[in-house]
Amino acid sequence: SQQGEEDPQALSIQEGENATMNCSYKTSINNLQWYRQNSGRGLVHLILIRSNEREKHSGRLRVTLDTSKKSSSLLITASRAADTASYFCATDERGSTLGRLYFGRGTQLTVWP
Amino acid sequence: DAGITQSPRYKITETGRQVTLMCHQTWSHSYMFWYRQDLGHGLRLIYYSAAADITDKGEVPDGYVVSRSKTENFPLTLESATRSQTSVYFCASSDGAGGVETQYFGPGTRLLVL
Numbered sequence: 021s022q023q024g025e026e027d028p029q030a031l032s033i034q035e036g037e038n039a040t041m042n043c044s045y046k047t048s049i050n051n052l053q054w055y056r057q058n059s060g061r062g063l064v065h066l067i068l069i070r071s072n073e074r075e076k077h078s079g080r081l082r083v084t085l086d087t088s089k090k091s092s093s094l095l096i097t098a099s100r101a102a103d104t105a106s107y108f109c110a111t112d113e114r115g116s117t118l119g120r121l122y123f124g125r126g127t128q129l130t131v132w133p
Numbered sequence: 134d135a136g137i138t139q140s141p142r143y144k145i146t147e148t149g150r151q152v153t154l155m156c157h158q159t160w161s162h163s164y165m166f167w168y169r170q171d172l173g174h175g176l177r178l179i180y181y182s183a184a185a186d187i188t189d190k191g192e193v194p195d196g197y198v199v200s201r202s203k204t205e206n207f208p209l210t211l212e213s214a215t216r217s218q219t220s221v222y223f224c225a226s227s228d229g230a231g232g233v234e235t236q237y238f239g240p241g242t243r244l245l246v247l
Contacts, residue, residue, distance in 0.1 A: 051234075053234075053235060060241075061240060061241070062223055062225075062238030062239050062240050062241050063176075063223070063225075063236075063238045064238070065235050065236065065237070068235060108175070108176070110236075112234055119163075119164035119166075119181065119183060119227055119229045119234050120166075120178070120181060120191075120234070121234055121236060123168075123175055123176040124175055125173070125174065125175035126175055
């Protein structure tokens with residue numbers, strides 16, 4: 021299936037450090053998105069990068085996309101305890117049903133004060 | 134309030150009972166989705182809908198039924214609940230504008246089947 025795979029499964033860092041999460045996927049895409057899920061909550065959209073883009077920034081977030089390697093990374097700079105959450109990548113699938121996304125299993129990020 | 138809501142938020146039921154989980158969105162989004170989230174599996178798509186009266190199966194549709202008679206509502210029914218359907222269920226919607234499929238998620242329903 022197209023489901024993305026995040027790496028690592030879990031990441032534990034101190035406040036102020038940078039956190040990097042990776043996502044790999046299998047088939048051609050139109051765009052890739054990253055979502056955050058706080059414990060006990062629904063997912064929240066963070067950032068979208070299109071297949072013709074290589075890098076995108078939003079505040080402390082930086083996303084890169086390498087379509088030749090079918091991979092993406094999410095960098096959170098100067099992390100805070102409030103960044104503690106699970107992070108999921110989601111891809112569509114070029115040529116498939118519009119609207120459908122494929123989610124990975126997520127990276128659990130813990131930021132210690 | 135505007136947004137996407139789910140009810141109930143928590144539900145305990147017994148094996149064999151029918152359960153309906155409700156999802157309502159106020160944005161008039163065309164697309165709506167039901168996912169289940171289980172440890173080790175991430176998010177798995179159960180059913181989705183591209184518009185009123187149009188639904189399609191996702192990865193794990195067995196044991197579930199959906200309907201979409203109105204754009205804003207997308208109920209999910211477990212016809213005869215089983216223990217394996219114990220999970221957290223999320224509803225989501227998107228408008229698909231410009232080919233962008235950003236999804237907006239509800240708060241989830243935690244279902245326990247005894």
